[in-house]
């Protein structure tokens with residue numbers, strides 16, 4: 001399994017590190033436009049191999065896509081992150097051009113690849129890759145829901161005073177401060193719905209804290225987060241590499257599922273060797289459906305800013 005990560009910045013390097021530590025890929029290529037940067041990150045990571053016990057070979061490349069040839073999975077993290085006070089949507093002007101160019105270069109050298117889009121605004125960048133390349137739709141996947149769900153579980157565990165391993169929950173919808181739909185009514189502590197343990201007010205607090213998870217970290221760090229984003233991508237790459245058929249909420253191109261069309265947005269997906277192997281149309285309450293539809297309106301408004 002060969003994996004390429006474009007963007008050797010905070011998220012790209014974190015993602016490459018987690019993939020290597022999990023030791024399921026034979027090779028990881030990191031590519032960046034900044035001279036020597038990816039080579040430096042790759043060398044630094046390789047010098048952790050004997051300490052962390054992995055055999056994955058990590059190499060770096062300054063914008064030479066021939067080094068990425070034959071990649072099974074390519075992750076796009078190239079682009080600018082937001083600063084405190086910004087929305088993800090404000091990044092579209094710079095990131096759309098980068099994502100379009102990078103995805104074309106990747107596919108030229110790896111025509112059978114699966115692409116995972118991370119750059120923000122992620123749902124719109126994923127839609128852009130669907131619209132501007134000829135990859136089948138199961139091979140273009142946006143990462144947002146896996147991260148948002150991990151943050152949801154963190155907030156649920158905090159509210160419940162429970163270990164994170166005892167809680168489960170999922171966030172669907174757009175990967176934006178307003179558009180996320182944490183499915184609080186379906187969240188459980190060891191199979192018991194969390195409403196058995198938490199008041200309405202506390203559950204609403206969990207939902208709100210989850211939705212602004214990225215913005216909260218951007219305020220604290222001065223730039224956006226990287227550890228949980230890198231871990232979320234690596235978990236998705238592992239599901240594909242090891243054909244696990246695990247369900248992750250992913251930004252997938254919809255064609256009638258959940259009553260939505262012609263957009264990429266977070267919905268539960270089975271991930272395996274073929275990328276998105278199935279979109280799982282779980283039943284939603286009327287309130288959940290309304291929130292997902294409202295979220296879709298927001299994503300479509302951002303998609304409307306693309307020059308396609």
Ligand SMILES: NC(=O)c1ccc[n+]([C@@H]2O[C@H](COP(=O)([O-])OP(=O)(O)OC[C@H]3O[C@@H](n4cnc5c(N)ncnc54)[C@H](O)[C@@H]3O)[C@@H](O)[C@H]2O)c1
Nearest residue numbers: 007009010011032033078079080081118119120122143229
């Ligand atoms: N989807 C998510 O859940 C999620 C999570 C975290 C971050 N992000 C997004 O990921 C992106 C990267 O964030 P970061 O914190 O790693 O930023 P960063 O600035 O640390 O790294 C971005 C890297 O991209 C490189 N780059 C820019 N243009 C390039 C090009 N044309 N080709 C190759 N490399 C190029 C830069 O040189 C830089 O090293 C941002 O858009 C951020 O908003 C998304």
Ligand SMILES: O=C(O)C[C@H](O)C(=O)O
Nearest residue numbers: 082088120214215224225
């Ligand atoms: O918040 C951001 O801008 C980065 C990313 O989308 C995140 O959720 O951490």
